[in-house]
Amino acid sequence: xxxxxxxxxxxxxxxxxxxxxxxxxxxxxxxxxxxxxxxxxxxxxxxxxxxxxxxxxxxxxxxxxxxxxxxxxxxxxxxxxxxxxxxxxxxxxxxxxxxxxxxxxxxxxxxxxxxxxxxxxxxxxxxxxxxxxxxxxxxxxxxxxxxxxxxxxxxxxxxxxxxxxxxxxxxxxxxxxxxxxxxxxxxxxxxxxxxxxxxxxxxxxxxxxxxxxxxxxxxxxxxxxxxxxxxxxxxxxxxxxxxxxxxxxxxxxxxxxxxxxxxxxxxxxxxxxxxxxxxxxxxxxxxxxxxxxxxxxxxxxxxxxxxxxxxxxxxxxxxxxxxxxxxxxxxxxxxxxxxxxxxxxx
Ligand SMILES: NC(=O)C1=CN([C@@H]2O[C@H](COP(=O)(O)OP(=O)(O)OC[C@H]3O[C@@H](n4cnc5c(N)ncnc54)[C@H](OP(=O)(O)O)[C@@H]3O)[C@@H](O)[C@H]2O)C=CC1
Ligand SMILES: CC(=O)N[C@@H](CCC(=O)OP(=O)(O)O)C(=O)O
Numbered sequence: 491x492x493x494x495x496x497x498x499x500x501x502x503x504x505x506x507x508x509x510x511x512x513x514x515x516x517x518x519x520x521x522x523x524x525x526x527x528x529x530x531x532x533x534x535x536x537x538x539x540x541x542x543x544x545x546x547x548x549x550x551x552x553x554x555x556x557x558x559x560x561x562x563x564x565x566x567x568x569x570x571x572x573x574x575x576x577x578x579x580x581x582x583x584x585x586x587x588x589x590x591x592x593x594x595x596x597x598x599x600x601x602x603x604x605x606x607x608x609x610x611x612x613x614x615x616x617x618x619x620x621x622x623x624x625x626x627x628x629x630x631x632x633x634x635x636x637x638x639x640x641x642x643x644x645x646x647x648x649x650x651x652x653x654x655x656x657x658x659x660x661x662x663x664x665x666x667x668x669x670x671x672x673x674x675x676x677x678x679x680x681x682x683x684x685x686x687x688x689x690x691x692x693x694x695x696x697x698x699x700x701x702x703x704x705x706x707x708x709x710x711x712x713x714x715x716x717x718x719x720x721x722x723x724x725x726x727x728x729x730x731x732x733x734x735x736x737x738x739x740x741x742x743x744x745x746x747x748x749x750x751x752x753x754x755x756x757x758x759x760x761x762x763x764x765x766x767x768x769x770x771x772x773x774x775x776x777x778x779x780x781x782x783x784x785x786x787x788x789x790x791x792x793x794x795x796x797x798x799x800x801x802x803x804x805x806x807x808x809x810x811x812x813x814x815x816x817x818x819x820x821x822x823x824x825x826x827x828x829x830x831x832x833x834x835x836x
Pocket of ligand 1: 496497498499500501502503522523524525526564565566567568570590591592638639640672673674675676677804805808809
């Protein structure tokens with residue numbers, strides 16, 4: 491497969507390059523940057539030395555890139571991918587697009603425009619939401635995939651069995667999630683300075699984070715009715731990883747065994763979902779550098795709540811890894827191809 495990456499100088503672009511370096515069917519054709527075209531990628535990312543001998547192109551070459559590629563990954567800030575997707579599809583109607591940002595995640599464009607504050611300029615795109623374990627059959631046929639957000643991947647995977655099996659009160663869902671700093675991308679901002687982040691933990695965007703409507707839309711579709719959740723993200727002082735702790739009230743009479751069955755039946759045969767079972771304690775360290783999502787759940791008999799916990803690497807299952815998992819599905823390849831590495835531990 492001839493693969494191009496638009497926005498290759500960002501963290502998700504670098505992670506795509508890292509994983510694709512050992513993907514047996516991948517040939518990376520073009521990589522782009524608007525700030526550093528003409529620069530050797532090994533100067534931008536020395537950790538990729540020996541794996542690539544490539545200079546950065548720019549979006550000025552998009553038509554050529556689209557015509558020569560089988561698939562384009564887009565790792566741009568939201569609002570920029572739609573134009574790339576529209577132009578690339580016009581240049582090559584057979585191109586496959588996998589966007590790592592939010593532009594193609596929402597079926598309801600009004601929700602996108604309301605939360606992201608930019609007009610949607612590619613509404614005619616028949617995009618598919620790329621949470622592979624939930625949408626595999628649609629991803630297989632998709633021309634454009636909107637890859638999920640990192641918090642949303644962890645939170646939806648933790649809650650989906652409870653929602654699909656109708657085990658919880660849909661008005662009671664609370665998600666408390668923590669992310670490493672790479673989730674904010676590579677560009678400079680005050681909030682991600684070492685001195686701001688190190689030895690500190692902080693909530694942010696309380697009752698207003700953009701992953702809230704994404705989680706609500708997907709869980710609402712599974713439930714067959716609209717729902718709202720409380721979602722609170724936190725920034726923690728580590729480079730990678732997300733831990734999402736999700737709370738919900740169990741419906742009257744739901745036994746712990748019913749909860750176990752829901753997880754087993756939904757994920758029992760999913761390779762990238764490692765069920766730690768009832769009483770399990772997922773940890774970001776166990777998923778670092780991998781496409782795994784580790785899941786554990788607990789029943790609090792005193793409060794009648796179920797507490798489901800998911801750990802992922804935000805840059806892998808939360809971004810580049812899931813994007814490559816989707817590519818493997820779209821090109822009818824074994825889903826684990828290029829993704830079957832053990833975690834880096836400790
Ligand atoms: N980081 C994460 O954990 C996750 C990120 N995502 C999403 O993936 C996308 C990329 O994220 P990430 O890699 O972290 O971001 P970074 O900030 O690290 O990188 C952004 C990339 O976009 C390019 N870029 C920035 N501004 C523009 C612009 N105006 N026009 C064209 N290119 C531009 C930059 O290239 P250059 O400046 O060289 O042109 C760079 O390659 C975002 O939409 C993000 O929300 C999704 C899941 C997880
Ligand atoms: C730690 C941190 O800042 N994380 C980012 C989430 C990154 C992401 O997945 O955002 P998209 O939905 O735009 O792709 C944030 O909270 O905005």
